[in-house]
Structures are given as structure tokens and as C-alpha cells.
Amino acid sequence: MVRLVLIDGNAILHRAYHALPLWRNQQGEATNGIYGFFSILLKVRDEFKPQYLVVTFDHPSPTFRHIAYVGYQHTRVKDRQIEEDIWGQLEKLRRSLESIGVAVFQLEGFEADDLLGTLSHQAVSTKKNSLDEVIIVTGDRDLLQLVNDKIHVLLPERGLSDTLLLDEKGVLQKMGVPPNNIVQYKGLVGDTSDNYPGVPGIGPKTAVMLLTEYGSIENIYKHLNSKKSKKASVLTPPIIEKLIQGHEGSVISCKLATIRKDVPLSLELQKAKMPSDDSLVSLFRGMNYLSLVKRITGESEVIKERPKKDKAKGQIELI
Incomplete structure (x- = not known):
């Protein structure tokens, strides 16, 4: 099957950040969210073997939803340290993906959801794409409205350990209503x-x-x-x-x-090919994610990661 995987960068990194112990590198930067994101990516890669990959991100500026409703997202936890950890990782993740040729989309005034809605719609409505399936990887159930005979949604379950792929019947069973x-x-x-x-x-x-x-x-x-x-x-x-x-x-x-399907952007599959194993291995080695390297190569490497528990903060530091 010819598959395109669309990943909600913000949603998956947020989920990983809260699901995994808080790891910091020698520079004091949080890295657990990025690690969790790539762990999910490898799981999707191994299970579904997609030919194409796109990752979308929220833009930090206000969106049309914030303008339409002043209270939109107003109650989200505003812990300064958590915000710094997450936003720092989002930017580093975006740069890391671009460095290995992954197609990344982020657009002022829109959320990642709207980019996913538009890209998935373009993917299945353009005959020249010849895609058999589009899989949207997200933790946001709003995106279940996009599910149809060709578009499916993959939800992480139990932190990051399990996933649930939902088609139209699956959405009805899980939510009680159809997409x-x-x-x-x-x-x-x-x-x-x-x-x-x-x-x-x-x-x-x-x-x-x-x-x-x-x-x-x-x-x-x-x-x-x-x-x-x-x-x-x-x-x-x-x-x-x-x-x-x-x-x-x-x-x-x-x-x-309601997720938009008319965001001004274009899907070009020839620019959205899955990164090669070599590029992923090189990236993971540079980030010292040796356990992820092993998942690709099957070989253990010299251990440079030594998790150190910060008893005062309940954190793990990668040194």
C-alpha cells in the first residue's frame, strides 16, 4: 500500500513530554519530548511502512480561533518552566526534522490541526497522488472528524506504549458518533x-x-x-x-x-518522502539517542547515555 503519514507535531511532543521522565542534556535543555516523538515515528515507520511523511506544527501567533473566542485555550496550564521546556523542544524538533529532509508545515494564523485537515484533504482528492491510505498521528480527538474510507487516525494510548488506529467504524465505537x-x-x-x-x-x-x-x-x-x-x-x-x-x-x-480544509498551502509528495535509515541513524547519534539507533540497526553501540536522577527535581539528566 502507498501511505502518507501526517504527524501532529505539537500534540505528539506534548504527550511525550508528559508521558516520559524529564530528561535534560548537558546544556540543561529538556529532551524527553523529542525522544518520545521519534520513538512514535519509528513505531509508525515499522508498523505501517509509509512512503511519505509530513509533520505539522502550531504557529506561536494567535489563530482565527483566538480572535473568534477570546477564552480559547485560556485555561491551559501556564507553568513557565513547562512552557520553556516544550517550546524549546518544539523548535529543536522542527529543525531536526528539516535537517533530514522531512516536509514540515507551520503557518501563521492556523493550528497544526488545520494544516492536517488541508493536507489530508488534498492527499485523497488529488488523483495524481495515488495514495491508498493517509494516517494522521495525533492525540487530539478533534481530528477524528477527518476520518473517511482513506483517512484514518492513529491515537497514542497508555502514554506512548500503545496506539489505536481508527477508521470510520472505529470512531463510532470509540466516540459513540460517526466522524x-x-x-x-x-x-x-x-x-x-x-x-x-x-x-x-x-x-x-x-x-x-x-x-x-x-x-x-x-x-x-x-x-x-x-x-x-x-x-x-x-x-x-x-x-x-x-x-x-x-x-x-x-x-x-x-x-x-471545525477543522479547516482550505489553508493556503500545497502538498507535494515528491518533497515529502520518508527519511532514509542512514539519515535517521545519523540524527539519533548526534542527539545521543542510542536506543533509537539500535531500533534501526539492531546493534548496540557504545553507551554514552548515563541517566542521572535529580532527586530534588525528580528529573533524569542525560550526561
Whole structure:
């Protein structure tokens, strides 16, 4: 099969940073997020053997979502040290990927999600690409809305040790709604990590029941005062009251949850080939990730990594 893998750089590095012990190099720079990212990349490479690879990153500037809703992502933890560790690693990761010829996309005013939405859409809608499958690697479930017969989403599970590949049936089983209803689902339940409200008081179970019965938020609201509603309908008086009070939140939440597919960028597969084993080995040796080198070559190398536990900070230092 001819496969393109699209990786959400920010989401995967964030997940790796929080899943692994905090390692620092001799310069005091955190490196665990980068290590975890490349560990996931090798897992994907070995399991799916893609011919093409693209990595996308958020741009540090405000996006159209921040402009549309001032509270967007406002509640995210703002620990100065964590922010410095993550942003420092994101920049170093981006440079490392570019140094071995990986196609990297980052665009002012847009999130990595929107770049993934656009690139995946271009990948399957352009006949000359002749792709059998596009796999999006991310920890962000908003991207499940992109899943179709050719686009699938790979979610890390249990930290970084397991992954779950979701097709259309898999999304329905995991979320309770099909891919084309993920935005509607988010419009009802909201998103605490991105800080948009949905309809306060409507949780995942109720949202699934509402969408299963009525199909869309628009249709749900059309039936709020319907005398034809069944007595056993999920639209009980308390639920109706929550929906009335939370209508504005549902509208803005749907807008914020919708991933763009029209970002001004172009996918060129000839510039998105998977990096060679030699280039990866060279990069990992330079970064002293010898365990990753062994995963490619199968051979142990002279150990230069000596993890040292910082008892005061609960960190591991690579020296």
C-alpha cells in the first residue's frame, strides 16, 4: 500500500513530554519530548511502512480561533518552566526534522490541526497522488472528524506504549458518533483543554443519545418544542432547559471545533518522502539517542547515555 503519514507535531511532543521522565542534556535543555516523538515515528515507520511523511506544527501567533473566542485555550496550564521546556523542544524538533529532509508545515494564523485537515484533504482528492491510505498521528480527538474510507487516525494510548488506529467504524465505537458528527458532539460537550463551553450540563452520554436520535444540533433545537416528540425522548425538561440556556455556546463551539480544509498551502509528495535509515541513524547519534539507533540497526553501540536522577527535581539528566 502507498501511505502518507501526517504527524501532529505539537500534540505528539506534548504527550511525550508528559508521558516520559524529564530528561535534560548537558546544556540543561529538556529532551524527553523529542525522544518520545521519534520513538512514535519509528513505531509508525515499522508498523505501517509509509512512503511519505509530513509533520505539522502550531504557529506561536494567535489563530482565527483566538480572535473568534477570546477564552480559547485560556485555561491551559501556564507553568513557565513547562512552557520553556516544550517550546524549546518544539523548535529543536522542527529543525531536526528539516535537517533530514522531512516536509514540515507551520503557518501563521492556523493550528497544526488545520494544516492536517488541508493536507489530508488534498492527499485523497488529488488523483495524481495515488495514495491508498493517509494516517494522521495525533492525540487530539478533534481530528477524528477527518476520518473517511482513506483517512484514518492513529491515537497514542497508555502514554506512548500503545496506539489505536481508527477508521470510520472505529470512531463510532470509540466516540459513540460517526466522524461526520464529531463537530456536533463537540458543540454539545465542549472541550475543557481548549476552553470552549459546548452546552453546560450536557455530557458525552447525553450528547451521544441526542445525536443518535436527532442527527444534528440544528435538528435537536428544532424539536425542543415539538409536540410530536416521543415520551421516551432524551429531550426531558431539564435537558431542554440546558439546551436553551447553552444555545450560544453550542454555536461557537461548533465553529471552534471545525477543522479547516482550505489553508493556503500545497502538498507535494515528491518533497515529502520518508527519511532514509542512514539519515535517521545519523540524527539519533548526534542527539545521543542510542536506543533509537539500535531500533534501526539492531546493534548496540557504545553507551554514552548515563541517566542521572535529580532527586530534588525528580528529573533524569542525560550526561
